[in-house]
Amino acid sequence: MSPTVRRALSVIVLLALMAGFGFGVNRLIASRKHKIPTEASVFIPTAERPKIVLPGTLYLAQNGDIYRLSDGFFTDLHLSTTTGLWMQPAYIPNSQDIVAVLRAAEYSNLYLLNSQGTIIRRLSNNAYPKNGKVYLNHWMFYPHMGADGNTIYFSYDQPKDSATYAVDFSVWTGTLNGTLAGKELSVSNPFTGGDVDATPMANGSVIYSKYAIGSGNAYSQIAIQVKPLGNPTILTTPTQDCGQPSPSPDGTKVAMICIGGTGLQSTRLEVATLTKGKLGTPVTLVNNCLCADPVWSPDGTGLVYYNTADITGHFELWWIKGAESAAPSPPLQVTTNLDFDATSPPSWSPLSSVPVMSR
Amino acid sequence: MLGFLIAFGFVLSGAVGALAYFMPAIVTAIQDTGHTIDRDIPTPKATAAASSAPLPSASASATAPPAPGQPFTVLLLGSDNDAKFGGTVLTQSMILARVNPTTKQVVMESIPRDLWVPLSSGGNAKIDAAYLHGGPSGAVATVEEDFHIHIDHYAWIGLLGLVNLINQVGGIDVVATNPVMDDFYPADLSGKDPYGYERVAVLPGPQHMSGVQALMYVRSRHGDLRSDFGRSQRQQQVLLALRAKAKLLGIADLPDIATAMANDFSTDMSIPEIASLLPIASSVQLQNVKQVILSSPYTSNFEVDNELALQPNWNLILPETHLYFPAV
Numbered sequence: 001m002s003p004t005v006r007r008a009l010s011v012i013v014l015l016a017l018m019a020g021f022g023f024g025v026n027r028l029i030a031s032r033k034h035k036i037p038t039e040a041s042v043f044i045p046t047a048e049r050p051k052i053v054l055p056g057t058l059y060l061a062q063n064g065d066i067y068r069l070s071d072g073f074f075t076d077l078h079l080s081t082t083t084g085l086w087m088q089p090a091y092i093p094n095s096q097d098i099v100a101v102l103r104a105a106e107y108s109n110l111y112l113l114n115s116q117g118t119i120i121r122r123l124s125n126n127a128y129p130k131n132g133k134v135y136l137n138h139w140m141f142y143p144h145m146g147a148d149g150n151t152i153y154f155s156y157d158q159p160k161d162s163a164t165y166a167v168d169f170s171v172w173t174g175t176l177n178g179t180l181a182g183k184e185l186s187v188s189n190p191f192t193g194g195d196v197d198a199t200p201m202a203n204g205s206v207i208y209s210k211y212a213i214g215s216g217n218a219y220s221q222i223a224i225q226v227k228p229l230g231n232p233t234i235l236t237t238p239t240q241d242c243g244q245p246s247p248s249p250d251g252t253k254v255a256m257i258c259i260g261g262t263g264l265q266s267t268r269l270e271v272a273t274l275t276k277g278k279l280g281t282p283v284t285l286v287n288n289c290l291c292a293d294p295v296w297s298p299d300g301t302g303l304v305y306y307n308t309a310d311i312t313g314h315f316e317l318w319w320i321k322g323a324e325s326a327a328p329s330p331p332l333q334v335t336t337n338l339d340f341d342a343t344s345p346p347s348w349s350p351l352s353s354v355p356v357m358s359r
Numbered sequence: 360m361l362g363f364l365i366a367f368g369f370v371l372s373g374a375v376g377a378l379a380y381f382m383p384a385i386v387t388a389i390q391d392t393g394h395t396i397d398r399d400i401p402t403p404k405a406t407a408a409a410s411s412a413p414l415p416s417a418s419a420s421a422t423a424p425p426a427p428g429q430p431f432t433v434l435l436l437g438s439d440n441d442a443k444f445g446g447t448v449l450t451q452s453m454i455l456a457r458v459n460p461t462t463k464q465v466v467m468e469s470i471p472r473d474l475w476v477p478l479s480s481g482g483n484a485k486i487d488a489a490y491l492h493g494g495p496s497g498a499v500a501t502v503e504e505d506f507h508i509h510i511d512h513y514a515w516i517g518l519l520g521l522v523n524l525i526n527q528v529g530g531i532d533v534v535a536t537n538p539v540m541d542d543f544y545p546a547d548l549s550g551k552d553p554y555g556y557e558r559v560a561v562l563p564g565p566q567h568m569s570g571v572q573a574l575m576y577v578r579s580r581h582g583d584l585r586s587d588f589g590r591s592q593r594q595q596q597v598l599l600a601l602r603a604k605a606k607l608l609g610i611a612d613l614p615d616i617a618t619a620m621a622n623d624f625s626t627d628m629s630i631p632e633i634a635s636l637l638p639i640a641s642s643v644q645l646q647n648v649k650q651v652i653l654s655s656p657y658t659s660n661f662e663v664d665n666e667l668a669l670q671p672n673w674n675l676i677l678p679e680t681h682l683y684f685p686a687v
Contacts, residue, residue: 014365022372026380032611105549106558135542139560157540157560165581167540191584193538196563211537211563213584216654217592218537220563244564257564264534264592265599265645267565290532292565306565311606313532313567343562 043314043339045074050334052319056298056352057115059089059098060317061344066100068115069317070352077117084108087341090143091349092176098347099123099143099152099176107137110154112176123152123180141169142345146200150175153198153206158184168194171208171225185228186210192218197244197345198225202251209243210234222256224277235279242282244293244345247274248300253324254279255294255303267291269305271323285320286331292342298350300324304334306342314339317346381614391620394627396496396513425511427635430459432508432684434499436490436515437594439547448517449487450498451578452594455506457683458636463643466683467598468651469591471658475668476505485668490515495625507677508684512628518548518578520623522570527619528607531573531600535563536593540582544575573597588654595650606641610634649683 001009045060045067053072060067064085068075079086084104091098096115101108110123128136143154155169158181168190174182188194189212198208201224210223210232220243223232235254236242242258251274258268269291273280286307292315294305303323306315316338321329378385425431437452453470472487479500480492489501495513503510516524525531539561546557548571559575568576577597583589608616613634626633657676658669677686 014368018368018372021369022374022376022379024376025373026376029377029380029611032609108560134556134558137558139540139558141560141562160542165541165543167542167582169538169540191582193540193563193582196538209563213537213589216585216588216652218583218585218589220537259534259536264536264596265603267534290534290565308532311603312529313604315565315567339567342566343564 043337045069045335045338046076048074048335048337050074050317051336052332052334054297054304054319054334055350057091057349058304058317059091059100059347059349061087061089061100061341062339063341066098066113066117077113079113079117087344088142089344089347090145091347091351092145093147093149093349095149096351099145101141101143103141106134108139108141110140110143110152110180123176135167139169142196142198144199147202150177151200152176152180153185153200155194155196155198156181156184157194166190168192169196171195171198171206173206183228185225186223186232187229189213195223199245199247201247202249207245207247207254209245211243212238214238219259222254222279233277235274235277240282242270246294246296246303246345248296248324249298250300253296253300255296255305255323256282257291257294257305258282260288269294269320271303285323285328290315290342291318293345295346295348296323298348302329304346304348306340306346307331309333309336315342316340386617386621391617391622391625392628392630392633394495394625396499396510396627428460430457430461431511432457434502434510434513435598436495436498436513437521438490438515438517439545447491450490450515451487452591453486453498453502454591454594454598455502455508455510455680455684458639460639462647463639464647464649465643466649466651467595468680468683469588469595469653470502470506471587471591471653471669473587473667473669474653474658474671475661475663476501476671479504495627503687505671506680506684507686508680509687512626512632514626514628515624516620517623518574520620521577522548522574523619523623524616525568525570525573525597525601527616528601528604530567530569531597531604532565533568533573533576533596533600534565535561535576536589536596538563539576539579539593541575541579543581544579548574568600573600585654588652591652592650595652599645599648602640602643605637608637608641651679651683653679 058069064081065079066077066086066089084102088101089098098113107126112120126138139157141155153173156172157167160167168188170188171186172181174180186195192211192213195208195210198206206225209220211220219238219241222235222242222245225232240258242256244257246255254274255271266288268284269286270282270284272282290308292306294303296303302321304319307318309316317334318331319334320331433456435454436450438448438450455468457466474486476486478484478489490498499510499513541559543556544559546555547553559579561576577594580586580590661670
């Protein structure tokens with residue numbers, strides 16, 4: 001090899017090394033970027049094992065799909081998201097079926113599904129088929145089933161007056177085997193968003209979150225509706241700003257989420273006794289958190305809820321054993337690396353075995 | 360000599376690699392930051408004010424920029440800047456922010472967009488028109504003159520800029536105060552008719568929001584009894600949620616953020632000044648954030664030129680404002 005060729009090769013190698021060094025510097029800086037999970041991030045429940053095994057079956061929603069957590073394993077119901085996102089599953093007592101919401105861009109419908117995720121039938125038809133009048137569509141959210149497995153309670157944006165922009169949720173009830181929106185139960189405060197999170201209680205009344213606006217602030221109060229369209233019994237004050245009530249199975253306690261702190265950016269998980277239509281002094285189980293959607297275990301000895309595990313802000317499932325007792329255990333994070341839909345309360349069926357049989 | 364050349368070559372290639380990485384941020388820095396505020400906007404010609412409230416009289420004056428570590432005031436501006444506005448936009452959101460880097464305290468005061476005020480460009484109008492007639496300088500001058508304060512910096516963001524910024528930080532976590540329902544939400548970003556409407560239902564309670572969801576939350580107003588005041592409160596909430604995400608950001612994240620916000624952001628702050636705000640934002644505790652909303656009795660509804668506006672009660676607004684923003 002001649003000296004000229006050798007020199008040329010040396011220059012080429014040096015230039016390549018310099019280019020590689022430049023590229024390396026570029027990638028080194030890029031590696032200093034913070035790993036922020038983006039909306040496109042994938043969190044797969046079926047790839048995760050909960051830290052503890054909870055009894056019964058929990059139905060949870062994440063990223064438009066519904067998952068079943070039973071015996072320490074997640075099962076993906078593999079629901080199609082072609083026409084919308086699935087959310088807010090509600091188990092049907094004494095059945096393996098569930099009711100869930102399919103949310104499209106401008107309306108939502110309730111569906112009856114079996115435990116494997118097969119659609120049995122659509123329960124509502126809230127889509128207005130023609131273009132140009134989007135306000136003729138309707139929303140239905142927060143389904144909860146009565147103990148008979150046929151009566152259903154949910155929030156529905158009827159009646160509404162689009163001419164005045166008034167669109168608020170009211171609590172409605174009906175039956176799976178009859179008229180779904182058979183009866184309006186609550187009268188919402190106009191221009192507040194209305195009434196949501198309705199859960200039937202053992203005595204036939206319904207407990208829910210009632211939104212109001214006063215002194216320039218929007219707030220929620222826990223309300224109990226005994227008679228349809230009658231005056232509700234209000235259990236909490238505007239200052240407490242409590243919602244998302246979950247009555248214990250025996251109806252003697254209520255878990256709820258109360259908003260507090262500067263900037264309305266934190267919540268508290270509280271439990272209070274419920275006696276003769278009055279709440280006792282609440283006990284704060286978790287303070288200064290982004291806690292949401294408490295749900296009692298079927299035997300009433302603890303509750304699950306959502307909270308963020310860290311600053312990246314994805315909602316994980318947490319468990320408090322003995323939440324009904326005077327000395328509840330510290331919160332235990334049940335899941336990691338997941339991202340549950342915090343607007344979809346978990347639904348906790350006492351049944352753990354899941355045969356394919358359905359109604 | 361040869362050794363020096365080789366070393367220089369490596370240094371140069373490393374610099375080029377770094378330059379390539381930060382190119383989006385550099386382009387954004389040139390295009391969107393470092394704008395100056397023109398403080399020669401004419402003083403208000405207070406025409407026959409429909410307002411019977413006493414008019415502010417002080418005129419804004421330029422002062423020296425705050426020294427590092429000293430408190431400063433930023434006017435945050437947000438606009439509907441989609442296609443239907445053709446480049447002439449109002450400000451749907453105006454938030455005065457006072458930041459004290461030393462005590463790590465922040466005050467946010469939302470200025471209602473319907474506030475009927477003298478504009479720095481002349482005449483009386485809703486304050487959202489100050490930006491329309493005078494750009495950022497007009498908005499800054501109007502707020503300075505009407506509120507008798509000095510503004511050190513401004514930052515303006517458009518709809519897509521906000522959406523992309525929130526997506527870039529992985530979404531935000533917000534405690535939605537109530538169900539936010541709107542059957543007449545502008546469909547301008549959804550690819551439909553920019554003059555059409557779409558339905559919005561933001562469910563209440565804690566939740567993770569994407570950029571589009573957060574925009575719906577802060578922009579919707581039809582279904583809220585408080586109308587613009589409810590929206591102002593929600594806008595401040597989203598700012599606080601973004602503040603929480605600032606803890607995740609560093610200088611290596613700037614190119615991605617710059618790319619995300621390109622053409623939908625402008626400020627008179629330089630890149631180093633913006634970068635210096637990140638650690639401040641991340642260290643401010645929620646309990647050290649004071650929020651002010653100028654609802655009743657600071658303002659009251661009235662009709663002017665056949666449209667509804669808000670009449671300022673300056674006797675209440677100015678003392679409240681000057682509790683947190685030094686009077687000039």
